[in-house]
Amino acid sequence: MASIDISAIRKSYGILPVLHGIDLEIRDGEFVVLVGPSGCGKSTLLRMIAGLEAVTSGEIRIDGKRVNDLAPKDRDIAMVFQSYALYPHMSVAKNMSYSLRLRKTPAEKIASVVAGAATKLGLDPLMERRPRALSGGQRQRVAMGRAIVREPKAFLFDEPLSNLDARLREQMRAEIKKLHQDLGATSIYVTHDQIEAMTLADRIVAMHGGIVQQVGSPLELYDNPANLFVAGFIGSPGMNFFEGRYMRSGETASFALTGGAVLPLPSTANLPDGSRATLGIRPEHVILGAEGPDAMLAKVDLVEPTGFGIIVHLTLGSVAFKAFTLDRRFLGMQGEVAVRLPVPNLHFFDEAGRKV
Amino acid sequence: MTGKRILAFLAHRLAIFAYVVFALFPLYWLLKVSVTPNKLLYSEGIRMWPSRTSFEHFEFVLRHSDFPVFFKNSLIVSGSTAVIVTALASLAGYALSRFGFRGKYWIVALMLLTQMFPLVMLVAPIFKMLSPLGLTNSLTGLILVYTAFNIPFATFLMQSFFDGIPKDLEEAAMIDGATQFVAFRQIILPLTLPGIAATLGFVFTAAWSELLFSLMLISGNDAATFPVGLLSFVSKFSVDFGQMMAAGVLALIPACLFFLLIQRYLVQGLTAGAVKG
Numbered sequence: 001m002a003s004i005d006i007s008a009i010r011k012s013y014g015i016l017p018v019l020h021g022i023d024l025e026i027r028d029g030e031f032v033v034l035v036g037p038s039g040c041g042k043s044t045l046l047r048m049i050a051g052l053e054a055v056t057s058g059e060i061r062i063d064g065k066r067v068n069d070l071a072p073k074d075r076d077i078a079m080v081f082q083s084y085a086l087y088p089h090m091s092v093a094k095n096m097s098y099s100l101r102l103r104k105t106p107a108e109k110i111a112s113v114v115a116g117a118a119t120k121l122g123l124d125p126l127m128e129r130r131p132r133a134l135s136g137g138q139r140q141r142v143a144m145g146r147a148i149v150r151e152p153k154a155f156l157f158d159e160p161l162s163n164l165d166a167r168l169r170e171q172m173r174a175e176i177k178k179l180h181q182d183l184g185a186t187s188i189y190v191t192h193d194q195i196e197a198m199t200l201a202d203r204i205v206a207m208h209g210g211i212v213q214q215v216g217s218p219l220e221l222y223d224n225p226a227n228l229f230v231a232g233f234i235g236s237p238g239m240n241f242f243e244g245r246y247m248r249s250g251e252t253a254s255f256a257l258t259g260g261a262v263l264p265l266p267s268t269a270n271l272p273d274g275s276r277a278t279l280g281i282r283p284e285h286v287i288l289g290a291e292g293p294d295a296m297l298a299k300v301d302l303v304e305p306t307g308f309g310i311i312v313h314l315t316l317g318s319v320a321f322k323a324f325t326l327d328r329r330f331l332g333m334q335g336e337v338a339v340r341l342p343v344p345n346l347h348f349f350d351e352a353g354r355k356v
Numbered sequence: 357m358t359g360k361r362i363l364a365f366l367a368h369r370l371a372i373f374a375y376v377v378f379a380l381f382p383l384y385w386l387l388k389v390s391v392t393p394n395k396l397l398y399s400e401g402i403r404m405w406p407s408r409t410s411f412e413h414f415e416f417v418l419r420h421s422d423f424p425v426f427f428k429n430s431l432i433v434s435g436s437t438a439v440i441v442t443a444l445a446s447l448a449g450y451a452l453s454r455f456g457f458r459g460k461y462w463i464v465a466l467m468l469l470t471q472m473f474p475l476v477m478l479v480a481p482i483f484k485m486l487s488p489l490g491l492t493n494s495l496t497g498l499i500l501v502y503t504a505f506n507i508p509f510a511t512f513l514m515q516s517f518f519d520g521i522p523k524d525l526e527e528a529a530m531i532d533g534a535t536q537f538v539a540f541r542q543i544i545l546p547l548t549l550p551g552i553a554a555t556l557g558f559v560f561t562a563a564w565s566e567l568l569f570s571l572m573l574i575s576g577n578d579a580a581t582f583p584v585g586l587l588s589f590v591s592k593f594s595v596d597f598g599q600m601m602a603a604g605v606l607a608l609i610p611a612c613l614f615f616l617l618i619q620r621y622l623v624q625g626l627t628a629g630a631v632k633g
């Protein structure tokens with residue numbers, strides 16, 4: 001196991017810059033998840049750590065040793081591909097033992113290690129099969145098995161579960177987490193499924209446009225997003241945003257929504273008077289059926305029961321937003337409902353999208 | 357509806373059958389003439405099968421003609437060409453498929469360019485080049501020329517097979533601890549066996565039936581290949597159709613054996629990439 005230090009990493013394909021200076025320190029044994037929308041450079045970063053892409057500038061250290069110019073085979077890392085990349089002409093057992101055979105490990109050692117991994121992953125009855133005779137979930141396990149047999153310095157995962165159906169994904173997610181608890185291996189996991197990110201990560205790295213937006217524990221990112229991108233990306237259903245103008249008068253302040261409604265704010269945020277800003281609130285924090293002076297009337301557009309709770313689509317002024325509630329009374333709701341946006345749960349973002 | 361479907365099925369089968377008959381008829385005629393005794397060849401008129409068959413032509417060809425020499429020469433030339441071309445084309449095709457390098461565009465363009473000339477144009481210059489090197493009238497010279505002419509197409513063929521193999525596989529192998537070359541040899545090459553078989557077969561047949569260069573570069577019987585040898589039956593005063601056909605039938609044998617050997621891979625190979633496995 002090892003730490004991985006990434007400093008000022010840049011990557012360009014020809015003249016096209018893809019990563020704009022990434023700094024990241026991954027501690028020994030940590031499970032770090034890279035999230036971000038498609039094309040933000042997650043895979044590129046992962047592949048640079050693996051040695052599959054050349055580094056344009058910056059430095060990658062594994063276990064304190066600079067690896068920029070090291071071939072993948074000399075970095076001692078394992079990787080699970082989205083496509084699994086199992087060798088089609090080898091049996092499951094041969095697939096799993098390939099790395100050990102390349103390293104000329106003694107046969108008895110190989111047999112015992114592979115058997116151990118197979119048992120851990122429930123692959124025992126499948127060892128003589130070819131990959132094409134396996135289901136997606138089984139292939140996924142073989143790919144995991146191939147990674148764990150040789151106790152590498154770190155595991156890299158590039159969207160390993162995205163080809164599985166929802167139920168299997170849930171199951172494998174838990175297995176990966178258990179595996180990590182067992183092995184304690186430094187892991188970097190790329191996904192754009194934010195449930196995976198939230199459940200697996202010790203720390204999440206949110207990326208957008210080749211730039212790290214925020215690094216922190218899952219709940220830090222959820223409760224305290226650093227900017228509009230992270231706020232909107234983490235959480236499902238996503239955070240609601242209202243554009244408007246921040247008004248300050250003495251000790252009190254208010255927020256004039258673009259639709260016309262005005263939200264009184266008791267405390268003052270760190271925004272200049274009259275500046276444009278964005279207010280964010282998570283759907284589960286919107287209070288439905290509220291009473292009191294600061295309640296506002298919102299039009300009910302749609303009610304979506306998810307079984308676990310209810311997602312209510314609302315319009316306030318001309319701005320659409322969502323509320324999430326566990327209260328089944330709201331199932332048959334129609335017309336208008338009084339809503340309240342509790343001040344402690346509000347997030348403010350300045351014009352540049354930074355949290356204030 | 358089902359009647360229509362049966363009709364369509366029958367028409368389909370009939371069309372295939374008609375095509376196969378059309379394609380194979382010359383071969384059948386070859387076989388037929390080769391077993392027709394000389395006496396009956398012109399006297400019986402056009403018949404689907406002679407009233408009496410004999411192997412006299414085969415016997416003559418094998419015992420009393422230079423055909424065994426031609427045959428051996430052809431085998432050496434075609435076999436060597438196929439192996440050399442396939443080996444080189446595999447490496448070149450892999451490079452074209454996987455690596456970006458300076459001049460790649462021009463190399464591809466040049467290779468395409470070589471495919472554009474009618475070969476007849478090149479006979480004289482090639483003769484002029486090979487002659488001082490002592491490579492005319494030699495099997496080595498022929499192998500050299502065939503190799504040169506087959507490599508571009510074989511390279512493109514191999515490249516398309518490599519393109520069909522996901523890059524993830526060798527990346528996985530490299531992470532597992534292989535160098536790029538080991539990944540190529542242990543992971544990619546075994547998966548390209550169908551493509552290699554197809555390329556081998558293609559080059560082998562191309563070289564086996566090549567006439568032009570063989571005719572021009574080789575004089576005399578010692579280094580002649582069998583297509584040239586076939587022409588020797590034409591010479592003199594008449595055409596020995598029976599013997600010529602017998603020689604032709606014999607010449608089919610290695611090609612058939614070869615294809616039988618690789619056909620398992622060939623079917624996969626020619627359809628590879630059509631469907632994602």
Ligand SMILES: Nc1ncnc2c1ncn2[C@@H]1O[C@H](COP(=O)(O)OP(=O)(O)OP(=O)(O)O)[C@@H](O)[C@H]1O
Pocket residue numbers: 013016018036037038039040041042043044045192
């Ligand atoms: N070989 C390449 N040549 C040029 N551009 C590339 C190459 N590979 C990736 N890119 C570009 O780099 C950017 C980042 O790609 P990358 O694969 O890292 O995205 P990603 O975050 O993994 O996305 P996804 O979630 O869809 O997998 C993309 O805009 C992509 O178009």
Ligand SMILES: [Mg+2]
Pocket residue numbers: 042043044158
């Ligand atoms: Mg990706």
